Amino acid sequence: MSSRIYNCLSAIADVIEENKDFLTDLDREIGDADHGVNMARGFHAVQEKLPKDEADIGVMLKKTGMTLLSTVGGASGPLYGTAYMEAGKVLAGKTELTSADFSAALQAAIAGIQKRGKAERGEKTMLDALMPAYETFNAKTAEGASLTDALSAACEEAKKGIEYTKTIRATKGRASYLGDRSIGHQDPGATSATLTLETILNCLKEN
Amino acid sequence: MVGIVIVSHSSKIAEGVKDLAQQMAQNYTGLVCAGGMEDGSIGTDAIRIADAIRQANQGDGVVVFADLGSAIMSSETAMEMLEEENINVRIADAPIVEGSIVAAVEASIGSPLDRVIEEAMKTREFHKA
Numbered sequence: 001m002s003s004r005i006y007n008c009l010s011a012i013a014d015v016i017e018e019n020k021d022f023l024t025d026l027d028r029e030i031g032d033a034d035h036g037v038n039m040a041r042g043f044h045a046v047q048e049k050l051p052k053d054e055a056d057i058g059v060m061l062k063k064t065g066m067t068l069l070s071t072v073g074g075a076s077g078p079l080y081g082t083a084y085m086e087a088g089k090v091l092a093g094k095t096e097l098t099s100a101d102f103s104a105a106l107q108a109a110i111a112g113i114q115k116r117g118k119a120e121r122g123e124k125t126m127l128d129a130l131m132p133a134y135e136t137f138n139a140k141t142a143e144g145a146s147l148t149d150a151l152s153a154a155c156e157e158a159k160k161g162i163e164y165t166k167t168i169r170a171t172k173g174r175a176s177y178l179g180d181r182s183i184g185h186q187d188p189g190a191t192s193a194t195l196t197l198e199t200i201l202n203c204l205k206e207n
Numbered sequence: 208m209v210g211i212v213i214v215s216h217s218s219k220i221a222e223g224v225k226d227l228a229q230q231m232a233q234n235y236t237g238l239v240c241a242g243g244m245e246d247g248s249i250g251t252d253a254i255r256i257a258d259a260i261r262q263a264n265q266g267d268g269v270v271v272f273a274d275l276g277s278a279i280m281s282s283e284t285a286m287e288m289l290e291e292e293n294i295n296v297r298i299a300d301a302p303i304v305e306g307s308i309v310a311a312v313e314a315s316i317g318s319p320l321d322r323v324i325e326e327a328m329k330t331r332e333f334h335k336a
Binding site: 038066069070071072073074075077078079081082116117173174 | 216244245248249250251252253254255276277280281283284
């Protein structure tokens with residue numbers, strides 16, 4: 001039988017595959033038209049290579065990160081690869097997630113992306129979805145919300161973050177070459193990051 | 208002897224840069240390519256880069272020349288993965304073609320890592336028009 005964490009990673013792979021063309025089209029507008037294809041290739045490898053019965057979330061996230069590093073190809077490889085590996089370090093030995101675990105893992109993932117991409121919030125990147133989501137998750141948790149309720153609110157903030165990326169110009173990555181012409185387009189990375197959070201939410205709700 | 212790793216999104220670019228550099232430093236054996244993905248597609252792979260750094264390392268350090276975007280991020284990821292292996296590795300803030308050529312010449316005459324990088328960085332001032 002496959003573990004819950006494998007099923008969740010596999011669900012992320014399915015969602016990325018379903019949105020492959022959408023993500024690539026977004027990237028065609030302001031980048032090099034490879035985000036969907038690259039992410040789908042990476043997560044297809046995750047689906048294929050990871051041990052289905054491994055239940056240790058930390059081990060599985062680290063393996064996911066290593067696999068993405070060697071299969072994605074574009075900038076999302078080292079960015080998502082680092083994010084998953086950093087989250088995996090925090091969740092070593094865990095087979096269940098508490099709200100505190102989820103918060104710590106998301107914080108580590110964001111810190112990893114910031115370190116790797118040398119990016120800040122407001123630069124039209126996945127951080128514009130993930131950072132407000134993280135803050136909302138913590139705020140809702142502090143108010144007493146359950147893990148899934150807090151994550152649900154966080155996903156709504158991430159979606160607002162995607163909308164926000166339409167209003168700003170890119171200063172990082174390939175889109176920065178476009179300058180003001182990047183305004184009006186949503187960021188593909190913020191989009192794939194939000195899809196990831198929404199898929200994790202659905203997986204947690206199912207259990 | 209200092210090793211050199213050439214990181215590009217394209218395996219052809221990496222191989223071509225190596226050929227050019229090798230022409231200037233024919234007896235130098237420290238050049239290793241990490242171009243493209245394992246399956247031959249365009250992209251960079253931190254794990255292949257880490258392997259190339261290990262291969263290039265002869266104990267006197269390794270300098271990495273990278274093209275744009277994820278080549279640099281993947282190289283930095285590779286360096287982090289190698290932190291416990293005690294290899295002195297640095298990314299040169301220099302053009303990949305000119306930098307690699309100058310570094311190969313400098314490394315082939317036995318210069319230390321700092322010197323190899325310093326000479327490679329001078330190529331940033333090579334004006335073409």
